[in-house]
Amino acid sequence: MKHQDGCVYLVGAGPGDPDLLTVKALKLIQSADVIVYDRLVSAEILDLAPAGATRISVGKQPQHHPVPQDEINELIVKIARNGRKVVRLKGGDPFIFGRGSEEAIELTDHGVRFEVVPGITAAQGCAAALRTPLTHRGLAGGVRYLTGHCRQDRELDFDWQGLADPDTTLVVYMGRANIPEISEKLIAHGLCGNTPVLAVNNGTTPQARQILSTLKGMPEQVDTAGFEGPVLFIIGKVANLSAKLGGLNAETSEIASAILA
Ligand SMILES: C[S@@+](CC[C@H](N)C(=O)[O-])C[C@H]1O[C@@H](n2cnc3c(N)ncnc32)[C@H](O)[C@@H]1O
CATH class of the missing domain: 3.40.1010.10 (Tetrapyrrole methylase, N-terminal domain)
Structure with a gap:
């Protein structure tokens, strides 16, 4: 018409x-x-x-x-x-x-x-699907959404010191290729290598897959997972709540408890 x-x-x-x-x-x-x-x-x-x-x-x-x-x-x-x-x-x-x-x-x-x-952004959708609150009293007093990919593949130019805050959840969009650099820079600026990180692939769809690991372990885990489709990273103490609240499938839960133990 x-x-x-x-x-x-x-x-x-x-x-x-x-x-x-x-x-x-x-x-x-x-x-x-x-x-x-x-x-x-x-x-x-x-x-x-x-x-x-x-x-x-x-x-x-x-x-x-x-x-x-x-x-x-x-x-x-x-x-x-x-x-x-x-x-x-x-x-x-x-x-x-x-x-x-x-x-x-x-x-x-x-x-x-x-x-x-407006639509439900990936951070919101993936967090809910995996029962991971992005803020939680005592664990995260704030949340920051970041792009993990810069125009023309330029180097990521962030205030790494400001980002390496253990009381803030970081949600990284488009970060799959640069997760090694993101992980390395956050650790270099003081965020603990054992900080939990959740990677969500095709979140909220029947093809959804996920990994719960640590900041230092995630780059290798993602590499071996062979994810296809969009991937989102949730970095921070709240990521562990996905396991506690039953948001992970049995396989992910078992791998995660071995890594995070
Ligand atoms: C160009 S951005 C678009 C973001 C979109 N406007 C939003 O609000 O979610 C694309 C990135 O969003 C994330 N993303 C979108 N849908 C997703 C999903 N279902 N599961 C995981 N990550 C997703 C991935 O990080 C992907 O690389």
């Missing part, structure tokens, strides 16, 4: 499980003319769109960007100007490492109406 004015909805699709979509996201997907979606949006979620909706994949993979960001920006502006209702669907939350803000700036600059619909 052609609308008088096009509008772009920057919608978070959550971490994978379709049941974690917000009601607002679901309604928008079900009434979209065009869905422009990223790689991490699952087929089950795309299936919720009307049969007649146009689906456009602009999926990115690490080191491989089939549709460059500026082309995505141009595309959504163009479709909205044609009077279409565009759902720009992104994994997790559009404003957490999702480049939704860059698209919002582009839409603003071109005078295109848009709305931002």
Whole structure:
């Protein structure tokens, strides 16, 4: 259907499980003319769109960007100007490492109406799925979300001293390739090598896998795990609560108790 004015909805699709979509996201997907979606949006979620909706994949993979960001920006502006209702669907939350803000700036600059619909970010979804509270009285008084990957593979440039705080949970997105460096720098700046770390692969989906290890042990463990798909790291004392609260499967639990003993 052609609308008088096009509008772009920057919608978070959550971490994978379709049941974690917000009601607002679901309604928008079900009434979209065009869905422009990223790689991490699952087929089950795309299936919720009307049969007649146009689906456009602009999926990115690490080191491989089939549709460059500026082309995505141009595309959504163009479709909205044609009077279409565009759902720009992104994994997790559009404003957490999702480049939704860059698209919002582009839409603003071109005078295109848009709305931002939050999604459950991977940190929230994975933490809940593994029964790991990101804050907990006496264990973590705060939480920080970090990217483990910098533009053009530049060296990670963080305030390592500030990050190496045993009372703050660190959640690292896109950190798989750089977990050895992250682990080494945090230890070098004073975080104990035995700090528990949870790695979550394809969290909230039927393919979910996880490892509970330590800061010094995690790089090797991840290397041997052969994970495929997105990986998130939760670093901090709260990670141990996943075992206590029954969030791990039996195999992970057994390996973890041997490592953390
Ligand atoms: C480009 S970022 C997008 C984050 C997204 N906007 C969000 O709010 O979750 C992609 C990274 O999110 C994390 N991620 C997304 N979905 C995940 C999942 N189901 N399980 C584990 N990590 C996930 C991974 O670290 C992945 O490399």
